[in-house]
Amino acid sequence: MIYVDVRRPSDRGFKFGIYTSAGNTTCAHKAGSRNNYKLDAQSFADWGVDYIKFEWCGDIKKEVWLGAQAHKDWAAAVNATNRPMLIEVVAGYLFLFGETASVANTWRFCTDHHDVWKSTAAQILCRVDQPSNGSGSSPGGWASMDFLMTGGAGCATGSHCPGQTDDEYKTEFVLWSLTQSPLMIDTDVRNMTGIMKSALLNKELINLHQSVSTPPGTQLGYWATCDEALACGLWGRKVDPEGTSWVVALVNTGTKSHKITLEFSRFGGSWTAQSKATVTDLWIQGGGANSSATATGSYQATVPVHGTGVFKISVLS
Numbered sequence: 001m002i003y004v005d006v007r008r009p010s011d012r013g014f015k016f017g018i019y020t021s022a023g024n025t026t027c028a029h030k031a032g033s034r035n036n037y038k039l040d041a042q043s044f045a046d047w048g049v050d051y052i053k054f055e056w057c058g059d060i061k062k063e064v065w066l067g068a069q070a071h072k073d074w075a076a077a078v079n080a081t082n083r084p085m086l087i088e089v090v091a092g093y094l095f096l097f098g099e100t101a102s103v104a105n106t107w108r109f110c111t112d113h114h115d116v117w118k119s120t121a122a123q124i125l126c127r128v129d130q131p132s133n134g135s136g137s138s139p140g141g142w143a144s145m146d147f148l149m150t151g152g153a154g155c156a157t158g159s160h161c162p163g164q165t166d167d168e169y170k171t172e173f174v175l176w177s178l179t180q181s182p183l184m185i186d187t188d189v190r191n192m193t194g195i196m197k198s199a200l201l202n203k204e205l206i207n208l209h210q211s212v213s214t215p216p217g218t219q220l221g222y223w224a225t226c227d228e229a230l231a232c233g234l235w236g237r238k239v240d241p242e243g244t245s246w247v248v249a250l251v252n253t254g255t256k257s258h259k260i261t262l263e264f265s266r267f268g269g270s271w272t273a274q275s276k277a278t279v280t281d282l283w284i285q286g287g288g289a290n291s292s293a294t295a296t297g298s299y300q301a302t303v304p305v306h307g308t309g310v311f312k313i314s315v316l317s
Helices: 037-047 064-080 092-102 117-129 166-178 194-200 203-210
Strands: 017-021 051-055 086-089 106-108 142-144 218-222 232-238 245-252 258-263 276-281 292-296 298-303 308-315
Touching (some): 017 037, 037 064, 064 086, 064 092, 086 092, 092 106, 117 166, 166 194, 166 203, 166 232, 166 308, 203 245, 232 258, 245 258, 292 298, 298 308
Parallel strands (some): 017 051, 051 086, 086 106, 106 142
Antiparallel strands (some): 218 232, 232 245, 245 308, 258 298, 276 308
């Protein structure tokens, strides 16, 4: 995470973020906000804070019966300052479920994300298990798969980065973008590696992530003939409300390379086994141009271990 001079937080487009807890201490054993919600929220506003991560640590952690009200009280204290400050809650979803979006702008629904494939795979599985995969996400309230590692150096939690392969970082970034999980970067963006550039400068995926014209992407199912059970995942999101164009991800969570096929009929609507479409690869490496092809009824790509193919598929009239 980048730390900037809080007197000039926007000089390079950065926002000023801060961390506190519902309990008397944070998870880092620093002072928390319990019994001081109004005071701390007003202090944050006076300091020009833009983003608050609200943790569930300290003495309150064992008092789970206070969970829902503590989060509501914190949100009320922040709103009373009249300064727009984004609230992220780490445990709020466990207490509030369908009410979470009325309390927080973004919420975690899985364990912490670490820079190892096992952790990334767990985040993906958690997303699959969420109701409608979108976890109720909509403008103003977004389900979060936690920080992105992206393949750079200098993780806030230690010097272990990078801990995944470029293919694993590609899978991470594509699925975070497709499902509209907030893109919070946990590596040093002052030293951009090749995979970081391919991900963080991908205009197509960033524009899709920022669009609110269609709901977040979901898992469409699995490629049935994959010879590793549930290893060949199919994900997609409509680009336009009519569904004439989609961004899809062919995701290989298995232990070997797979040819994964997406049948266009999975899109529903007017898409059939006879539908013709243009298929554009959205992952550009080395500054090259997007590659495009045409296909009828389905599209197949070879996807490496823990990798992802990401494509825009648009129907041909």
